[in-house]
Amino acid sequence: MQIDLAGKTALVTGSTEGIGYAIARQLARAGADVVINGRSEEKTANAAERLKGEGAGGTVAAVAADVATAEGCDALVAKVPHVDILVNNAGIFQPLDFFEANDEVWDRHWQVNVMSAVRLSRAYLPGMQNVDWGRVIFIASESGFNIPVEMIHYGVSKTADIAVARGLAKRMAGTGITVNSVLPGPTLSEGVEAMLAEERAKTGKPIEEVAADFVKKHRGSSIIQRAASVEEIANLVTYLASPLASATTGASMRVDGGLIDTL
Known part of the structure; x- marks a missing residue:
């Protein structure tokens, strides 16, 4: 089985390090033209340069924008008006007891973890529909099912990601667009x-x-x-981003090491 993403443009938010960078690297190695995104101009540019030397088969671009804000999402879309593959990876987590997590903590997690994905999906899905092909992938978490007591605010935001992905998959029914969520564990x-x-x-x-x-x-x-390693998460995302996963949509795909204890 060979994954070929040549000719496809992929945007991975929050991809200067960690899971996001690993996803960007795997997509680039599969031949996609990849857009690296982060908040810092320097860090984003450095990540893009690093990726170019790690087997990228297509072009690599760097676009710094804070996708936690509507203005940042608008700026990103203005620079990259169309993508074939959108990986909503930008996210934060902060262990904090429920009674210490104030409105600011809740709102910050909501804006970064949920609204960034909502805004970018809303911006890019019409273009995907015009060409009748696209992949939207939400990087959620097993915490969306197993709400962690030490960061309830985070778990709730990831439950929302799973729900939005499922709803969007249904909204795009009958098209060549798939929408899925991926649930990493630790x-x-x-x-x-x-x-x-x-x-x-x-x-x-x-x-x-x-x-x-x-x-x-x-x-x-x-x-x-x-x-898990970041590469193990990226492997599943790369498959979902490919033409091989054309019948997989509306799914919450686990790469949690078997942590979720349900069938």
Whole structure:
């Protein structure tokens, strides 16, 4: 099975590092023309240059824009008016007790994790419909089903992502456009490494072991009993972005290591 995305333009939001960068790299290696996005001009440009040297088969562009705002989404769409593949990856998480999470925390998670995807999907889907082909992928989380007690605000935002993706898939029924959500479990991204830095310093263990200990303690239903790699998430996203996944739409696709304990 070979995935060929030559001639397709893919935008991955929040793709200067972590899962987003891994997705952009896999799409680029499959031949897509890839747009890297982040908030910082310098960081976004640096990520794009790095990607060019890592096997990109198509062009690589950098567009800095804060997609957490309507103005940022508008600026991004103005620079990139059409995409074939939209990966709504931009997201934040902040462990914080419910009674300490004020309105600002809730609103920030809503704007970054949900509204960025809503605005960009609304902007790009009509163009996809004009050519009767497109892929929209929401990077949600297993936390959308297993609401984490230590960050309820985050879990709720990811539940919303799953719901929006399902609704949009139904809205685009009968077209060549698919809309899906992807549900990673704990993943060893830069953000998770930063969250575990104190424990790593305290124990002196390799980061992979620290992450595995975290999974076993806080996500005990995980079957793989470790954190996933960013590449493992990107592999599923790349398949969903391809013509091979033409009959998969409206789905919440798990790459959670078996963490969600339902059939």
